[in-house]
Amino acid sequence: MSTKTATQNTKTSSAPPRRNNARIAAISGFVGSALEYYDFFIFASAAALIFPFLFFPEGEPGVATLLSFGTVGVAYIARPFGAVLWGHVGDRWGRKRALLICLxxxxxxxxxxxxxxxxxxxxIAAPILIIALRLIQGVSAGGESPGSSALTLEHAPDRRRAFFTSWxxxxxxxxxxxSSLVFIPIAAMPEEDLLSWGWRIPFWxxxxxxxxxxxxxxxxxxxEVFEEVKESDEVAKIPLVTLFRYSGATVLRITLMSLFTVINTMFNVFVLAYGTTxxxxxxxxxxxxxxxxNLVAVGFGPIAGMISDRIGRKPVFLxxxxxxxxxxxxxxxAVDAGNMTLVWILGIFLIGFAYTLSNAIYPAYFPEQFPARVRYTGMAVxxxxxxxxxxxxxxxxxxxVTGEGNEQNWPAVAWFTIAIVAISGVAALFAPETSRTKTAHLGLSRRQFAEIDRREAIGDPVTASVRTTPYDR
Structure with a gap:
């Protein structure tokens, strides 16, 4: 039997386990991310409804809420540090190990x-401790969704990557x-019970x-893609350095594309606080x-992924x-006017459909723009x-909106949010369309594609080292 035939037989025999891995990766990505963001957003809900009364001294109207929202934000400062840490672990020693530690x-x-x-x-020790634990949450969250996305992407079939990663x-x-469901009965408790012990239940x-x-x-x-990188001894020794040396422009582009996620915290945190107070x-x-x-978004996400697999990443995202x-x-x-009929309709449309069109496909679209050897780090950072x-x-x-007489400043909030989303759109215009690229070829430079084409034309094997050896773009 020839070496080529043996290789083909090996790949054929390994196909069913790879399909199972894609399903398990999607399920574990769903459950793991649900846990991470249940934890992450019960904190955000508590920051909007509970923490201003428990962890910050009384002062000017709105100031305690502002300070409480600051504790939500500090986790996002910690997330880039977590991204560097878990990206290094994931690209050096494996996606699975990094994700288990994060959880x-x-x-x-x-x-x-x-x-x-x-x-x-x-x-004063109370807010200090809660900020410290929030920072730890942020470090953990810095590796969860990027690592889960990279892992699922690399297990998924070439033409169904957005569907699997959308989970x-x-x-x-x-x-x-x-996190919201848990707080519905909690918020309905008598205030004395809520503020003494009821708020603790969702965290436990x-x-x-x-x-x-x-x-x-x-x-x-x-x-398999990551195992090939390891077997060819092309694992990046310091993934962060390799990332910025060869993919710095991609990092900038995806950072700007990520800004649209302001919609999420605007809806789940600010609207909650503004609407009630x-x-x-x-x-x-x-x-x-x-x-x-958000429940509508859970169901529509995989549909958005299938649409993106069929017509492309960029049109769905934009x-x-x-x-x-x-x-x-x-x-x-509608929230400012207290019009609950419109709040229902617009809230469901915004998060369940409009936001999900972009949100459900970025776990495929963003890591697809990085090569395998720095994919976890690139996506995470x-x-x-x-x-x-x-x-x-x-x-x-x-x-x-804080301050006497400024309650009608919601248009400034709206325009601020719209401007940030527009920046994401401009960055996306410069992104490549990746839905038709083979998983093994994702994130490659023009010179790497040219080398692959040359080898395929003369019948030379396209080894993992060809795909992982960096070339200038």
Whole structure:
């Protein structure tokens, strides 16, 4: 038997396990991301509804809320550092190992938030401790969705990558759904019980899901593309250095493309706080709107992924941005007016459809623009740098409306958000269309493609080293 035939037989025999790995990767991406962002967004919900009363001293109206929103933002500062750390682990020693550690750290930090004493008990130490745990959450979150996206992408069939990776984002949206659902009965508790012990329950509950997610992640194999990089001894010694040496422009482009995620925190955090404190909308009703909108996004995400696999990444991504820009202005106007019929319609459309068109496909679109040897680091660093602004968007927006007589400044919040989304759109115009590129060829330079074409033309084998040896673009 020839070497070529043996190789073909080996690949054929390994096909079923690869398909199973794609399914397991999608499921574990869904569950793992649901856990990470349940943990991440119960903190955000608590920051909007609970923490201003427990962890910050009373002062001027809106100032405690502003400080509380600041604790949401500090996690986004930590996420780029987490991206560098977990990207290094994932690109050097494996995606699976990095993701397992991320899950464990997030679960422990979230559980400990529920154990913290408040300002009345320990004074200034209370906000310091909660900020410290939020920073740990941020470091963990810096590696979860990028690593899950890279892992699932590399296991998925070439023409179905957006569908499989969309389950990571559906998991994130489902995590938001759970975090909102949990707070509906909690927010309806008598205020004395809510502020004394009720708010702690959602944080303690995360321990159960952490165990389930870790079990699922342990079932996965490392992707074949990454194993080829290891076998050819082309693993980047310092992935961050290799990333910026050969893919610096891609990092900048994807960082700017990531800015559209301000829509997420605007809706799930700022709208919740503004609607309850300024427009007088009941907390439970707004939480139900947020829950339903994100639940629609869970179901529509894989559909958006299938659409993108069929017609391309760029048209789906840009259509989503355009719809978000129009809808966010109308939604904020409806919230300010207290028009709950419009809040329901616009909220569901914004998050369930417009935002999901962009959000569900970026786990494929962003890492597809990096080569395998720095894919985890590239995706993580670029995305987390872009998400820093999203983390501070509620605090920035609160700054527009805080202060006596300024309650009608919601148009400034809307235009600020629209401008950020527009920057994402301009950056996307310069991005390549990657939906038809083979997984093994993703992120390659023109010279690498030329070398592959030359070898295929003369019948030479295209080894992993050809795809991983850096060439100037």
């Amino acid at each position: 464990a750290i997030m679960g422990v930090a979230t559980f400990l938030v529920g154990c913290l004493p408040t300002w009345d008990t320990i004074g 990571t984002m559906s998991g994130i949206m489902f995590g938001i759904v759970i 509950a995360s321990a159960i899901v952490t165990i389930v997610a870790i079990v699922l992640r342990r079932m996965l194999d490392e992707p 300024v427009a007088g909308i009941p907390r439970a009703e707004l939480l139900i709107v947020i829950t339903v909108a 259509t989503g941005l355009a719809l978000q820009s129009v809808t966010i202005y109308a939604l904020l106007a 670029s995305l987390m740098l872009g998400l820093v602004l999203a983390g501070f968007t509620p605090a920035i927006a609160q700054g527009f």
